[in-house]
Amino acid sequence: MSIPSAVKSTPIRDRQQLTDYLAAGEKPREAWRIGTEHEKFGFRTDDLRAPTFEGERGIKHLLETIATRYGWDVTREGENPVALSRDAASITLEPAGQLELSGAPLETIHQTCTEVNTHLEEVRSIADGMGLGFLGMGFQPKWKRDEMPWMPKGRYKIMREYMPKVGSLGLDMMTRTCTVQVNLDFSSQADMIKKFRVSLALQPIATALFADSPFTEGRPNGYLSYRSHIWTDTDKDRTGMLDFVFDDSFGYERYVDYILDVPMYFSFQNGKYIDLAGQDFKKFMVGELTQLPGTKASMKDFADHLTTAFPEVRLKQYLEMRGADGGPWNRLCALPALWVGLLYDDEALDAAWDLVKDFTREERHALRDGVPKHGLKLPFRNGTVRDLSEEALKIASHGLKRRAKLNQHGADESIFLEPMIEIVQSNQTPAERKLELFHGPWNGSVDPVFREFAY
Template identity: 50%
Template sequence: MARDVSDATPIGARSELVDWVASGEKPRDTWRLGTEHEKVPFYTADASPVPYDGESGIRALLEGLQARTGWEPIVEDGHPIGLLDEVGGGAISLEPGGQFELSGAPLKTVHETVRETAQHLVDAKAVAEKLGVGFLTLGMSPLWTRAETPVMPKARYRIMTNYMPKVGKLGLDMMYRTSTVQVNMDYESEADMVKKLRVSLALQPVATAIFANSPFTDGKPNGFLSMRSEIWRDTDRDRTGMMDFAFDDGFGYEAYVDWALDVPMYFIKRGAVYHDVAGASFRDLFAGKLAQFPGERATQSDWANHVSTIFPEVRLKRYLEMRGADVGGPDHIAALAAFWTGILYDQGALDAAWNLIKNWSAANRNGVRAEVPRLALQASIGGRSLREVARDALELSRAGLRRRAFLDETGRDETHHLDYAQHIVESGRTPAELLLEKYHSAWSGSVLPAFRECVF
């Protein structure tokens, strides 16, 4: 996330929260996709973690990128913590353990997001290489313990760090040691949002399986193909998961708002100061009854910031965020963007995807969600292997992209960006499985070769 919102406009009624979500509606011809990815930095000389401070630290990396790109620095308490492209709309931000995130601009085509990622990597590597820094293409830091992992100077992360152990066993690993790629998608109406949310929730384990890429922790195999995905299962049950209620009759903006109101808060921000209210009720703030700040009323920025601290498999803000995939290299990132664009931005593909998943029960959906971190494409749902379902989903996505018919400068449509994912499904071997094969053969039981081979 780029930075927390500052809008002190008071919220007077629950309907304003519903209206905030509804304000995300956009006509079909203005739909865009935004691709975000995180990556773990490391020192190339010795595969050690990169701290915030120091001549070759994260701060120096941000300052070098600011000088190269001209993007505006985002500063907190005197510390640069990100960069903002005020013209294009993209941003760079820091995750808690120094994971370097590009939050891409809203773009029309997968071709454009591929070019955006490529330009970002050119810029980031040009600065990083002078500092002796590289970036991993893995969904989890493979070597360092949590204690060895750097901590970034962001107040919201201090609050979350204190709270996470109270609500789950693995929340700190989520914060400090994982890296994801997500795609943000638009909707044109409440009904369109509901259908897209249901389809993407049901198919999120398919994306987790195809893009599984986090098999190592603490220098050895962790027993999972997507450990990043497994970590989310024991992070904080109040704000994560498959959102079964989204499949209830009558679900819409109001039901989502009511759920979000009951998710415990982390903080409220007043001016530049983050106030720790972790575990408190947004409903109490909304009513002016928050114990820590009696009489204080919720503002628009309180709501926007609160919604950004909810982490289901698909998140609704004023767009939909696909949150199920481990990060990987550029082709991996492009394929995820293509996968969701083909399914969600073509009506025929969306309708067919609904027919694919509509008979799955909550037990089906939660069962495959529990299986997929360990089994990936070998998991099953509704009596079918997830590999079969993934093959069907890719076919729907490819047809949707073909009908979109957005061509690049060479005359190719967006379908070729799916080839990476198609190869995984046809071979039945995820990125994680290929890495494990290397670990047990060419890598001789060491993860250190990952710092040469699994890099941007």
């Protein structure tokens, strides 16, 4: 779901152009696609430490070998490889060396799961020989922040210096978290609004079902999704539940107003990142930034700026579901199944809207704030989040069955919901299972997680 470069280079003339840019994401139903992204922690199998960028066992060598062996194109900053691309998919480098697959826009979750498995096999085939492994969790379970390496990307240097000015956990977000998300399309502004509202109200359900970050520096941290908690003290200017999405006035124009109020991080000019942290994008549009006197923002700058807001659901030319912790391979296929089931079938979308339309602002925030600590057991109305999750999964399952996208064995996409159904039935999140192991067979050590849960 990449952005056309021709659009990116267009000069910005007025705000309407920005609204039109978001609206240009509208697609007819037959063109709707599924883009799945996931991040994972690398670790050295002998000492469990995160690999550095340089060296025979470093991320640089890993990326270059993947590119050579499997036909990926390399994107570099200076001489450093920072991303790979192939067939509309990309592998990118997160701040502390977490590896992210940004999948191609695909028609079915069967295709998405094949893509994920192919990627993990390619990475493992090289990582094994380097003495590296990869782990899917929401938060780095063992190492301190200052024990994590930093990757040589200009964008991250700017963010690293700015984050401590606006929150206490932003550097943890950068270096010690991993997520899985899915990017989905819409057909019109009205369709976008309905999908945005449903997914924002139900994002805590995904956080609960995928909660898998209960350890910090080798000990339980008191949370089930510490990754989700981290976002509450990262940067309040660019995170949160976006209450205005539920206002009658919401649409593309209102989202543009929001994004223009988000302080800037940077502008990418002539192959270099210019530090503009905290600056006003509206001033950039009219050439009034002292760091770039007379230079006016382009649509490429706007597209980049859209990526620097981190709400629970994010609008670009598609909608991004951002509430889930990273996890094992079967949950990487389960997240798109949840959201495709809820949002890509009209009857399911109506049912999901009926489920959440009377949620108050206070209830939405109570869900968002309570789920990271309490998961499925958080009380909600006359029941718990488990009850809400169970209802959402039923709606999603029916939606996927009606989509009737079958694999070669005749199974529809609802098979990918099974890991989440099992979690709801057991009323136990992945984090709670790991805590049981920690207090039992693991004898108070997190080290076994790297062996038992690695890809």
